[in-house]
Amino acid sequence: MSSLENTLASPVPLTQPAPSAANQAGHFLLPVVGAVSFVHLLNDLIQAILPSIYPMLKASYGLSFAQVGLITLVFQITASLLQPGVGFYTDKHPKPYLLPIGMVFTLCGLLMLSLVHSFPLLLVASGLVGLGSSVFHPEASRVARMGSGGRFGLAQSFFQVGGNAGSALGPLLAAIIIIPRGQGAVAWFCLFAMLGIAVLCRVSRWVVESHASTKARAGGAVRQDLTPRQVKRALLVLGVLVFSKYFYMASLSNYYIFYLVERFALPVQEAQMFLFLFLAAVALGTFAGGPIGDRIGRKYVIWASILGVAPFTLLLPHANLVGTGVLSVLIGLILSSAFSAIIVYAQELVPGKVGMIAGVFFGLMFGFSGIAAAALGQLADMTSVTHVYQLCAYLPLLGVITALLPNLERKAG
Template sequence: MMQAIIPAIYPQLERTYHLSLSQIGVITLCAQLSASVFQPVVGWLTDKYPQPFSQLTAMALSSCGIIVLAYANTYFQIIIAVMCIGIGASIFHPESSRVANLASGGRLNMAQAIFQLGGYAGLACAPLLVVMVILPNGQQSVLWLLLLTFLGKILLLYVGLWRRRILQSGFQKANRHMEDIRPLNRKQVRRSIVVLLLLIFSKYFYSAGISNYFQFYAIGNFGATEEQAQMYLFYFLLSTAIATLIGALVADRWGKIFVIRLSVLGSIPFAVMVPYGDITTAVVLITVVGFLISLSFSPILVYAQQLMPNKIGMVSGLFYGVAMGMSGIGTAILGSLADVKGIDYIQNIISLLPLLGLVVFLFPQRTKDGFYIA
């Protein structure tokens, strides 16, 4: 929710500080890069030197970002605020993904989906918080989020103590449920990791494009109010939250590869139709696309972790980090293009992003010896 509150208040920031869409894109770039650059490093360090209370530190950093955002009155201060929130996220994700594996009881897809469901629920609730609290009461009302961060710190203290007990007991392997996975050879592993990163990039880039710019598209092209635009964004983000859990259930039943293919290929026809409908059609279509592309997130992450079972933290940080960083760069470029070409132009570009999912056909083929994680 703390991360999602930033794009949710973009229209208000644009109006208050007279920002251009390229400046909005730079805010997103700073938020995404700060949330991404450190993640593989944090994951690698915690693989070697476990830090059971790192999540608590992450929540404290993000809380500082919320305070700065509440009192920011310059563009530079907004940048500082989003970077604090982003760095908190970069510390939080790798260790949290490891904890989800430890607590999975063998149901890896479901464990990752439940963890991600919390994140997507926060993303979906951010527009509602803006409509009900921030728009009526102003920028400083984001301080209400600190109540949630206080509760979060209590929960994370409990998680940290639980994790420390596991470390003290000498049981430090987060990959105990992955040892029965037959490994691919090194070349196949590299190829699969690259394909999975491209799929995650496609998903994050599309989601970032919709989260940051669909509000402006709805307001500028169809005369939607700011409140209506926030609700459209809520529908999209809610669909991603629901799909995360459903994708894990389907993956446990029919396999990760089936879900990944269904997700990336099924979303393409709906995405390309978005720019050609009225506002109702467009909202329905982005909601469907959001649902489909989010089915595969936990299967993709679990698949990557199974490919490199001894580097759970680094892999998790790599996937969260690279996806966020690259989508942040892409969103900044889209913002600059929007200032020059208009919001319609970038909506057309966003609608084509799911076509990147065609790289799913580059997965290593199943061999006679059964090399293919299904």
């Protein structure tokens, strides 16, 4: 954290005018963006514990697929409903120290998850972990943009890839630490939450001392090249694209292990390695989307990511075990590149509302993922997990509506 301390020691005066994206280029604050990306890794690593231990919880408590989906739904609802409100409020009234406070909620949820022994209390524990995420994401996304130096796509990808890397590491660490030792071993992950609290306290101090949140608010401007109706239509299109992306992603992240066990009779720990490969591909693909969008435009990245993955999703339910592993990696690489581009595109549609837009789209991501987990769990109970994958394969075809988005030629240089 020495680089971050140096950044903290050199705050920008409040009277300095907010620089444009063009002349900010070249001042990418890696210690700041790297710090929130690192905590995003810790946050999403903790979140990834839940789906990774579903088979263990299902066996221990005799849960149905519908109950497994309900755990995810409670987590995703608490992780999504508050995000737009948090972002809207902090756009007007910045609260930098909400960042470590959010991680405290996550810590409490982890402690409960390691100790409780009833289904209702499992729901409460998952809700607390989700509450921590709902506070963390809008504010951390805002800090990443503050440190972007005008390279908004790069900063958002850097921030987002931390979360995806954490999502990939979560199942691996769960397989090593929790599965052999049981539910009580979840308590070891409290160390990650405490580390996140320490780092976020330093980040919050930098925001306060550099007046970064004040300058970020001052830099907002109303777009003059689009009518309010065009902006609303574009936001609606982005919402539909997030729906298609995260309904499909929920089928893989929540039920991929069950699919591999049902279709190929893999042991759970071996199936978790396949999930790790998929999530690692998601992390790698995420990092590419933002910088490419800075250069060629966000719309083209969104188009190629969502519609371009459709041939692979359509093939996946018919592939053998090796083909399934290869296709899942390709799907992760391609589909994951969209979200950073979607976030930055939406922030460019509505300048000056960085926190609210981040909250809305992270909220949609969590909300759609939770609804999908519950709905797909019900469908899996009624039919089979294989049938779920056959239906979800068509969702990326909704990417064709990307054609309705206006071209925004705002590049970071």
